[in-house]
Amino acid sequence: xxxxxxxxxxxxxxxxxxxxxxxxxxxxxxxxxxxxxxxxxxxxxxxxxxxxxxxxxxxxxxxxxxxxxxxxxxxxxxxxxxxxxxxxxxxxxxxxxxxxxxxxxxxxxxxxxxxxxxxxxxxxxxxxxxxxxxxxxxxxxxxxxxxxxxxxxxxxxxxxxxxxxxxxxxxxxxxxxxxxxxxxxxxxxxxxxxxxxxxxxxxxxxxxxxxxxxxxxxxxxxxxxxxxxxxxxxxxxxxxxxxxxxxxxxxxxxxxxxxxxxxxxxxxxxxxxxxxxxxxxxxxxxxxxxxxxxxxxxxxxxxxxxxxxxxxxxxxxxxxxxxxxxxxxxx
Numbered sequence: 001x002x003x004x005x006x007x008x009x010x011x012x013x014x015x016x017x018x019x020x021x022x023x024x025x026x027x028x029x030x031x032x033x034x035x036x037x038x039x040x041x042x043x044x045x046x047x048x049x050x051x052x053x054x055x056x057x058x059x060x061x062x063x064x065x066x067x068x069x070x071x072x073x074x075x076x077x078x079x080x081x082x083x084x085x086x087x088x089x090x091x092x093x094x095x096x097x098x099x100x101x102x103x104x105x106x107x108x109x110x111x112x113x114x115x116x117x118x119x120x121x122x123x124x125x126x127x128x129x130x131x132x133x134x135x136x137x138x139x140x141x142x143x144x145x146x147x148x149x150x151x152x153x154x155x156x157x158x159x160x161x162x163x164x165x166x167x168x169x170x171x172x173x174x175x176x177x178x179x180x181x182x183x184x185x186x187x188x189x190x191x192x193x194x195x196x197x198x199x200x201x202x203x204x205x206x207x208x209x210x211x212x213x214x215x216x217x218x219x220x221x222x223x224x225x226x227x228x229x230x231x232x233x234x235x236x237x238x239x240x241x242x243x244x245x246x247x248x249x250x251x252x253x254x255x256x257x258x259x260x261x262x263x264x265x266x267x268x269x270x271x272x273x274x275x276x277x278x279x280x281x282x283x284x285x286x287x288x289x290x291x292x293x294x295x296x297x298x299x300x301x302x303x304x305x306x307x308x309x310x311x312x313x314x315x316x317x318x319x320x321x322x323x324x325x326x327x328x329x330x331x
Contacts, residue, residue: 023051024321031055031319057086059323060113061312063093065102072105075112084115089323091312095122095154103128110146110183118150118323120308123157123196129183130208147186149214152308155196155221156205184209191219191327193308195256199230202237216249217328221303224282225258235287242295252331253288254303255279276302299331 018026027048031038042049062068075083090113092106106128110116121129184190190212192205202220206212218241222234242251257275279285279302292298311317311324 020051023048024055027052027055028319028321032315035315053086055319057083058321059089059091059318060087061091061093061317063309063312065094065096065099068092068094068102068105068109072108075109078112080112083112087113087116089118090116091120091324092122092125093120093309093312095124095309098124098128107131114146116146116148118152119146119148120152120312121154123153123155126153126157147182147184149186150189151184151187152191152193154308155194156192156200156208157196158198158200184212186214187212188214189217189328190215191308192221193219193254194303194305195221195223195226199227201233202241206241215245216247217252218248218250219252219254219327221254221256222284223256223258224279224284226284228283231284231287234284235291238288238298239291239295242297248297250299250328250331251297252299252301252328254301255282255285255288256303256305258282279303301331 027038027041030041038052042052060071062071090109103125106125110119110129187209190209220234220238222231238251238253242248257278285300288298288300292300311327317324
């Protein structure tokens with residue numbers, strides 16, 4: 001008996017049978033071109049849906065109070081194991097006034113996302129990050145609380161304001177209830193990205209965050225054209241920080257333009273050039289440059305308002321497995 005020869009072409013491998021790394025790459029590229037198409041892929045099967053969740057949840061960016069509230073609701077709807085396994089980076093770029101509700105949303109999110117490695121916070125949520133961890137009976141609390149290694153603070157708040165920001169932000173909420181917050185215990189890279197509205201010495205700010213024993217990279221911010229006595233204190237503190245922390249690899253100080261123009265010919269130049277020149281010719285810049293000659297770990301750069309928020313803009317940040325552009329690599 002003669003066997004019949006099959007002329008049927010071999011089947012191409014299905015999308016689901018492709019290696020996981022390749023599927024993730026396809027989903028990331030699809031997300032860049034069309035979020036709707038990426039969501040359609042999730043309907044193929046549970047495996048693809050789970051892989052898309054890995055992409056969509058690994059970097060969470062919340063830019064409004066509504067998004068903060070909605071994500072807190074999402075956290076409550078997921079299994080306790082979901083958020084720690086998926087969320088690796090959390091950026092809250094909304095910098096409007098906080099309320100008791102928004103602070104509660106933040107607390108519930110951080111309690112649930114125990115696996116975050118990187119977090120960015122607006123000034124008005126810094127005090128909440130200094131509060132003790134939620135109690136063990138908290139619905140989404142974990143045995144090991146979130147201890148991100150990379151932390152960005154928009155600016156440091158006044159921890160003891162004479163006048164509270166609002167009736168919903170009483171004075172007792174402004175000062176943390178612990179002097180060694182676990183949230184900052186694992187920080188290796190800390191950025192205080194912009195100068196605050198009130199003067200605080202660098203060592204005073206760091207002391208509020210705990211020992212910071214693992215710190216290797218630090219960013220501080222100072223405004224040009226400010227009080228020169230405070231400039232001297234600032235630079236003296238920077239010198240002491242460098243001396244006291246031999247394991248610190250980089251200390252970057254971002255110098256921001258003054259509130260008021262001081263150069264007589266500033267109006268004749270491009271705004272960016274004028275502001276940059278004022279920064280470089282400022283009292284604080286000169287002091288820092290002299291210190292940088294003594295300790296090469298100190299880097300002085302020009303600051304730009306809102307840059308820490310811009311780093312998290314666009315779908316590329318979500319689709320990119322490595323997250324936003326690395327601030328430290330650009331120094």
